[in-house]
Amino acid sequence: xxxxxxxxxxxxxxxxxxxxxxxxxxxxxxxxxxxxxxxxxxxxxxxxxxxxxxxxxxxxxxxxxxxxxxxxxxxxxxxxxxxxxxxxxxxxxxxxxxxxxxxxxxxxxxxxxxxxxxxxxxxxxxxxxxxxxxxxxxxxxxxxxxxxxxxxxxxxxxxxxxxxxxxxxxxxxxxxxxxxxxxxxxxxxxxxxxxxxxxxxxxxxxxxxxxxxxxxxxxxxxxxxxxxxxxxxxxxxxxxxxxxxxxxxxxxxxxxxxxxxxxxxxxxxxxxxxxxxxxxxxxxxxxx
Amino acid sequence: xxxxxxxxxxxxxxxxxxxxxxxxxxxxxxxxxxxxxxxxxxxxxxxxxxxxxxxxxxxxxxxxxxxxxxxxxxxxxxxxxxxxxxxxxxxxxxxxxxxxxxxxxxxxxxxxxxxxxxxxxxxxxxxxxxxxxxxxxxxxxxxxxxxxxxxxxxxxxxxxxxxxxxxxxxxxxxxxxxxxxxxxxxxxxxxxxxxxxxxxxxxxxxxxxxxxxxxxxxxxxxxxxxxxxxxxxxxxxxxxxxxxxxxxxxxxxxxxxxxxxxxxxx
Amino acid sequence: xxxxxxxxxxxxxxxxxxxxxxxxxxxxxxxxxxxxxxxxxxxxxxxxxxxxxxxxxxxxxxxxxxxxxxxxxxxxxxxxxxxxxxxxxxxxxxxxxxxxxxxxxxxxxxxxxxxxxxxxxxxxxxxxxxxxxxxxxxxxxxxxxxxxxxxxxxxxxxxxxxxxxxxxxxxxxxxxxxxxxxxxxxxxxxxxxxxxxxxxxxxxxxxxxxxxxxxxxxxxxxxxxxxxxxxxxxxxxxxxxxxxxxxxxxxxxxxxxxxxxxxxxxxxxxxxxxxxxxxxxxxxxxxxxxxxxxxxxxxxxxxxxxxxxxxxxxxxxxxxxxxxxxxxxxxxxxxxxxxxxxxxxxxxxxxxxx
Numbered sequence: 071x072x073x074x075x076x077x078x079x080x081x082x083x084x085x086x087x088x089x090x091x092x093x094x095x096x097x098x099x100x101x102x103x104x105x106x107x108x109x110x111x112x113x114x115x116x117x118x119x120x121x122x123x124x125x126x127x128x129x130x131x132x133x134x135x136x137x138x139x140x141x142x143x144x145x146x147x148x149x150x151x152x153x154x155x156x157x158x159x160x161x162x163x164x165x166x167x168x169x170x171x172x173x174x175x176x177x178x179x180x181x182x183x184x185x186x187x188x189x190x191x192x193x194x195x196x197x198x199x200x201x202x203x204x205x206x207x208x209x210x211x212x213x214x215x216x217x218x219x220x221x222x223x224x225x226x227x228x229x230x231x232x233x234x235x236x237x238x239x240x241x242x243x244x245x246x247x248x249x250x251x252x253x254x255x256x257x258x259x260x261x262x263x264x265x266x267x268x269x270x271x272x273x274x275x276x277x278x279x280x281x282x283x284x285x286x287x288x289x290x291x292x293x294x295x296x297x298x299x300x301x302x303x304x305x306x307x308x309x310x311x312x313x314x315x316x317x318x319x320x321x322x323x324x325x326x327x328x329x330x331x332x333x334x335x336x337x338x339x340x341x342x343x344x345x346x347x348x349x350x351x352x353x354x355x356x357x358x
Numbered sequence: 359x360x361x362x363x364x365x366x367x368x369x370x371x372x373x374x375x376x377x378x379x380x381x382x383x384x385x386x387x388x389x390x391x392x393x394x395x396x397x398x399x400x401x402x403x404x405x406x407x408x409x410x411x412x413x414x415x416x417x418x419x420x421x422x423x424x425x426x427x428x429x430x431x432x433x434x435x436x437x438x439x440x441x442x443x444x445x446x447x448x449x450x451x452x453x454x455x456x457x458x459x460x461x462x463x464x465x466x467x468x469x470x471x472x473x474x475x476x477x478x479x480x481x482x483x484x485x486x487x488x489x490x491x492x493x494x495x496x497x498x499x500x501x502x503x504x505x506x507x508x509x510x511x512x513x514x515x516x517x518x519x520x521x522x523x524x525x526x527x528x529x530x531x532x533x534x535x536x537x538x539x540x541x542x543x544x545x546x547x548x549x550x551x552x553x554x555x556x557x558x559x560x561x562x563x564x565x566x567x568x569x570x571x572x573x574x575x576x577x578x579x580x581x582x583x584x585x586x587x588x589x590x591x592x593x594x595x596x597x598x599x600x601x602x603x604x605x606x607x608x609x610x611x612x613x614x615x616x617x618x619x620x621x622x623x624x
Numbered sequence: 625x626x627x628x629x630x631x632x633x634x635x636x637x638x639x640x641x642x643x644x645x646x647x648x649x650x651x652x653x654x655x656x657x658x659x660x661x662x663x664x665x666x667x668x669x670x671x672x673x674x675x676x677x678x679x680x681x682x683x684x685x686x687x688x689x690x691x692x693x694x695x696x697x698x699x700x701x702x703x704x705x706x707x708x709x710x711x712x713x714x715x716x717x718x719x720x721x722x723x724x725x726x727x728x729x730x731x732x733x734x735x736x737x738x739x740x741x742x743x744x745x746x747x748x749x750x751x752x753x754x755x756x757x758x759x760x761x762x763x764x765x766x767x768x769x770x771x772x773x774x775x776x777x778x779x780x781x782x783x784x785x786x787x788x789x790x791x792x793x794x795x796x797x798x799x800x801x802x803x804x805x806x807x808x809x810x811x812x813x814x815x816x817x818x819x820x821x822x823x824x825x826x827x828x829x830x831x832x833x834x835x836x837x838x839x840x841x842x843x844x845x846x847x848x849x850x851x852x853x854x855x856x857x858x859x860x861x862x863x864x865x866x867x868x869x870x871x872x873x874x875x876x877x878x879x880x881x882x883x884x885x886x887x888x889x890x891x892x893x894x895x896x897x898x899x900x901x902x903x904x905x906x907x908x909x910x911x912x913x914x915x916x917x918x919x920x921x922x923x924x925x926x927x928x929x930x931x932x933x934x935x936x937x938x939x940x941x942x943x944x945x946x947x948x949x950x951x952x953x954x955x956x957x958x959x960x961x962x963x964x965x966x967x968x969x970x971x972x973x974x975x976x977x978x
């Protein structure tokens with residue numbers, strides 16, 4: 071659509087600009103401010119320059135948290151994206167099954183995040199939870215509050231439970247927008263099921279899948295509440311992802327300076343990854 | 359192969375329903391039964407937990423608080439996003455692209471980064487522990503989302519609609535509310551669904567910005583779990599009740615979900 | 625390369641059919657000869673696309689049979705029938721190059737790389753796509769994309785029938801005739817049975833040797849373009865083909881004579897007695913002349929298209945459209961017209977009386 075130039079359009083944007091600036095700019099400035107200073111309580115601050123940034127970037131604690139975060143995000147993307155596409159492909163296209171699938175599959179998305187954590191906590195407890203009890207009954211030594219491996223397994227399973235539906239809904243919408251003629255042409259050309267997926271369905275889903283990967287990356291990278299309620303970051307620090315570590319530092323230990331510096335580094339990483347990924351996808355688009 | 363296709367979605371739905379069933383199962387048990395016996399359904403069926411929630415104001419006010427700020431935030435986000443999305447979809451203006459990108463970056467800001475500054479900021483303007491504070495803070499991620507979805511829907515409406523209306527002598531205000539808004543009603547519905555959803559499920563900011571007067575139900579639950587030992591039955595009942603508003607919202611928008619995902623950008 | 629026979633085909637999209645309206649197709653029988661160029665013509669919703677999809681095997685008919693060279697193929701799928709189909713809007717594989725698009729049907733059929741390369745090269749030359757073979761297919765214009773979908777049908781040497789479902793819908797008007805003559809040229813070169821579905825009479829009449837006109841799920845007439853024009857067998861054909869369409873005027877049959885607006889009309893086909901609920905005269909605007917005597921008419925409006933003049937007139941029996949040369953002097957006010965007897969037909973309940 072060719073748009074007309076109209077500077078008065080700013081008037082329409084002002085409410086949004088004010089509301090978001092009020093919420094983003096002022097707190098962000100506070101964070102930036104802290105990140106360069108040392109606090110002694112009672113609003114006494116001293117200039118520290120880039121010391122906190124250096125400290126955080128070199129600290130093993132940050133490296134460990136970042137490592138755990140990257141591993142977690144990578145694993146859940148690797149599971150959720152293919153699984154979501156697979157489920158969307160097998161979902162009914164018409165009839166009573168459609169609303170049933172849509173309603174039931176959307177359910178996890180609308181449960182408050184700490185309830186998700188709490189729900190999985192009681193679902194996975196080895197003595198009273200269905201999952202924990204069943205796993206132990208069939209011979210696994212499973213206890214997510216004690217064993218790091220089990221804690222990771224449970225956290226990942228919980229996230230798959232919580233968010234795969236988002237990928238399913240997006241993929242399903244992408245699939246539904248494909249005209250029937252494409253399938254008919256492929257049938258006439260003698261294409262195999264795999265070729266139909268590879269050359270018709272996947273290219274047509276590219277836009278929604280980009281979005282799904284971006285959203286899942288952002289949200290899993292920022293995950294806090296669910297693992298906090300489920301494992302509290304434990305056992306030890308084994309499931310303390312970036313946000314959990316950050317809140318521990320800021321609220322628990324009141325290390326405002328390092329916490330602020332870490333916040334900025336954290337925010338910057340999310341922005342950078344999204345920007346790079348988005349540009350890669352769009353460059354691809356422009357070429358075609 | 360085609361014959362067994364239904365198995366995959368069915369198994370997935372069973373997997374989704376299991377933890378929810380377990381929560382509901384627990385909510386009809388007494389705490390003693392939960393801790394002492396493992397059973398697939400309540401042995402001594404009780405509604406005691408629900409009775410407690412509906413009679414104790416610290417519990418049921420949690421729901422009222424959550425719904426209040428969620429509804430307030432949804433209205434605020436959509437109302438502010440409507441004109442902005444219109445501007446982005448119809449006009450070019452100084453800094454439009456940068457502004458749009460800046461808005462989206464706020465969707466990428468980890469709430470944990472903002473938790474502490476929000477606490478200090480809202481305390482300093484005397485809004486701490488109010489519904490408004492939570493509703494305003496959720497604008498941080500809901501407004502960018504709302505602008506983004508609405509812009510997608512609005513761009514799909516041909517500009518000729520606007521021009522025809524002006525030729526017919528409509529003022530901008532009358533055109534916008536009488537013609538344009540009804541045209542993108544489905545889009546507004548989808549946007550409200552997403553705003554409601556993200557505001558309802560968020561806890562970190564809601565918990566940080568409230569103490570007693572505006573405390574969300576989800577936060578009430580967390581504290582019960584940690585302070586008064588394991589009142590698991592009560593916790594399960596409260597959790598079960600938090601699923602209901604979401605389920606109701608989904609039921610109403612079920613026909614728009616797939617369509618909305620496809621038409622808009624989300 | 626095959627003869628296509630349709631035997632008593634009926635199709636319904638509903639599980640149960642209560643009346644005629646529930647059927648998308650009713651009792652269709654056609655014989656299409658090998659290597660012919662045929663068109664299926666009719667307005668949207670007349671069932672022509674349904675019929676096409678039954679021939680290609682994308683749909684299974686509720687009743688009746690489809691035969692290729694006298695072999696029943698009703699239950700076979702499109703691959704087994706060896707057909708090609710070109711759809712309304714270009715269907716291309718976005719992520720592939722033009723070459724890979726054209727090679728795709730051959731690869732799926734397990735041909736060797738060498739065979740594929742020579743076949744694709746031949747077809748690309750025929751369609752003037754050689755220079756774009758290495759490009760991404762999604763970058764082409766609509767007509768280029770439509771050529772690719774056509775090419776995917778042509779590369780296969782085993783194709784029995786090539787079917788076109790309104791293939792020029794999304795093509796720019798000035799490119800339509802280029803592509804259309806290309807199709808005609810291809811038909812002469814490769815000699816395959818082609819079936820062309822359209823609602824555009826110009827496309828159908830210029831492309832096909834035989835045109836099948838459909839109306840509300842039924843065939844109303846099959847014939848050459850000339851036959852359809854000169855002797856429509858159904859008032860719908862008269863009305864639908866030609867611009868402006870045939871004048872359909874109510875008439876009465878009395879004592880073996882045709883009476884229209886108080887005037888006796890002589891017609892090509894004779895009728896003695898009417899058992900019909902309604903009888904009508906059909907006369908094309910091209911075959912009406914002004915004269916000193918005949919049917920008295922009043923001139924209402926004259927529109928000049930450059931090459932022709934279209935004259936709207938009014939008389940006691942109804943409104944009559946007349947087409948004449950642009951150079952013809954048009955009398956003003958009241959005058960008389962006569963119908964050319966050779967092209968004046970009587971219709972009983974919309975069907976021609978024979």
